[in-house]
Amino acid sequence: MDTVSNAVHYIFLGAAACFVLGLHLMNHPRTARRGNTLSAAAMAVAIGATVWLVADQGRISSTGWVVLVCGGLVGATLGLWAAREVRMTAMPQLVSLFNAVGGGAAALIAVNDLLQADDPAALGARVSLPGALDIVIGAVTFSGSLVAAGKLQGIVSGAPVTFPGARLLNVLLPASFAVGTVWLVLAPDSRAAVYGLGAVALLFGVTMVLPIGGADMPVVIALLNAFTGSAVAMAGFVLDETALIIAGMLVSSSGGILTKLMADAMNRSIANVVVGGFGTGDSVPAASGAGEVVAQVRSLSADDVAIQLAYAGKVVFVPGYGLAAAQAQHELGALAELLTAHGVNVSYAVHPVAGRMPGHMNVLLAEANVPYTQLKEMDEANAEFAQADVALVVGANDVTNPMARRPGNAISGMPILDVDKAKSVVVIKRSMGQGYAGIDNELYTDPKTGMFFTDAKKGLAELKAAVGEFVG
Template sequence: MNTLETTVRYVFLGAAACFVIGLHLMNSPRTARRGNTISAAAMGAAITATVVLLADDGVITTTGWLVLIAGGVLGSALGLYAARTVQMTAMPQLVSLFNAVGGGAAVLIAVDDLLQTGDPSGLAARVTVPGALDIVIGAVTFSGSLIAAGKLQGVVPSRPLVFRGARPLTAVLALVFAAGTVWLVLDPGSTAPVLVLLVAALAFGCTMVLPIGGADMPVVISLLNAFTGTAVAMAGFVLDEPALIVAGALVGASGGILTKLMADAMNRSIANIVVGGFGTGDSAPAVGDTGGAQVRSLSADDVAIQLAYAGKVVIVPGYGLAAAQAQHELGDLADLLEEHGVDVSYAIHPVAGRMPGHMNVLLAEANVPYPQLKEMDEVNPQFPQADVALVVGANDVVNPAARRPGNAVSGMPILDVDRAKSVVVIKRSMGHGYAGIDNELFTDPRTGMFFADAKKGLAELKAAVRTFVG
């Protein structure tokens, strides 16, 4: 091993350490940006070191340099464009597309290495087995992530899509994975088992995600992210690249842990979510359709009086806030209340929104101070002391029905909004959440409904509060 190779190995080691540090920093919203920067810089250094090593070995031809440069420029341009133009409400779709790109790239690496080896018969099981796993996991991630993005964007119906024979087909595809892997090990370098694995995995990704309802999309995104990391780690074994192995393992492990935590937050198992069939999309019955229960409707002035003279207000954001792009109006209202001595905090449910951390990122965009964001375990004991709980666009995560057995949200940990002294819900209608059941909070005697689009409603509240506080 010459000096350059030794230096590159040290760069890989340093990059792996930076990945761990970056992941640790992402554990807190306060340091997440710094962690992301460190991780991105480490990956850039690893890529640069790899290119330098390949160039020194004379592996990269003139055409190869053109492809590398064009790919780098195009990818960077697309990434920058997406980061600057994609709306916060479309971020889950973007994450799903990123998962698809990562899984697809890992598949291409494995396919190329397995089929382009000079002596295919000499491929050992330590290469063919990770290669087969790479193809299966990566292709499942690719097609599954595209379906997930389509469901989130509305291109594919968000309701569970189950066709006759879907479950048996999924089981058959799983058996094909095992048979294809054995075939590839016994006949390394052959195109047939690679194609069989590839087609079966692409089909499996579709049959796995199509039956999953919109309520489970945050968990599915996290699960597919874990798949992406695992596929990248397998690609690292195929290429014998430690940096890929470490980076992929970190993403796979952290994504798996996050998926488990989110499933627990919904009081459901990952297996139950993957089986699908839960969640039918957000229905929107007409205002006042409550099955005979009484609903107390409030005006902007009614709500403003409560907020202006409250000592403590807990705000509960949900997807409706993101859909209306009303985070800045909410932040302005909170600032106005704080200027007049009101204690304001935000209650963040683990699965609020359409992706992990959706509400945290949304509120950070409105420059809401991080210390005001309270996780569920921290904020629930504070609700009984809150004069007003202001719910903006949240539904299932505040439904008291979760405390009773026999319904779609039974056992799901919720925010104890109904234990506040007064509750105000800003919502366009009495529509159901993704669980498809009535929200008992809306008919609670302490709850008042302010029917309005979140952005317009918060603007009205801000103006009304200003008239009361002077």
């Protein structure tokens, strides 16, 4: 090993250590930004070291350098633009697209390495086996993530999309992966094996995600993130790059743990989620006065709610996707600051699967500079609802529905926030529309629940102004 190769090897090890440390720092909101910065810096250094090694070995032509530089500039520009311009409501879609890009890039690495080898027939199982796994996992991640992003964006129906024979197809396609992998290991120079394996994996990514409804999107996003990490790790084995293997396995293992946590938060197995058919996506709001549920609803004005908040001793805010859709996190934070200054004990009850991706509400509230000490996870929050004078629900639906405590419905057994145990409940919502599970929320017809029908951003601004008058 020459001097440059030796130096790059140690740089890769250092970068891998920074990845581990960065992931550790992400365990807590106070240090998460520092961990993200450290990991990004380590990846930049690793990329720079790779370019240095390739340049030293003279493995790229002048045309290759042009492609490399242009690709890097385009990717960096798009990434920077997306980070700055994409709204928080579209962040789940962006994460899905990032998963697609990562999985697709990893699969292309294996395809290129297998097809462009000097003697493909001489490739051993050490390269062809991880190469086959890379193609399968990467291609599934690519197409599956695109479908997930389409569901989140509304391009593809958020409801489970099924067709006759879909379940059988989802059994046969994975079985064909084993056949294709064995074929590629035995005949690494077979272009038919490479292209066939990739095509089948792309198809499976589509058929796997289509039957999964909107209620399971947080689990799906975490699962596809784990897939991306696995594909990157396999690419590392193909290229014999230690840093890539470590980075990929870190993403895979952390994504796998997150997927399990998200599934547990819904009291469902990962297998049950992947089988699909749960959740109906966004449903059409029920027409006012159309039935018994609407007739029992008690409507409140901004002044009605403001009086309750101003004279409460303890208020618990319950954020949901409606908060993100209205981009009302700053208004919610401002209202909380006003109440806190008035001596009200304020906290936020955050359900693990509230929103459309893991940690969605935490990210929103952090953007509004909400104190981390006020954020309560589900178990801790549920212990406080009985002492709360007011529980203010902002756009949350299924995660507050008492029907989950009874068998025989779409959300049976799913752990929920015990909002109905508060002394008074106020729900800010634009209409009586149902959540992802497609069922009515019994909380809305509870005698102690009042509905403040308005856009979350506008409604919270009105509440802040009204509360200010009462406490001023």
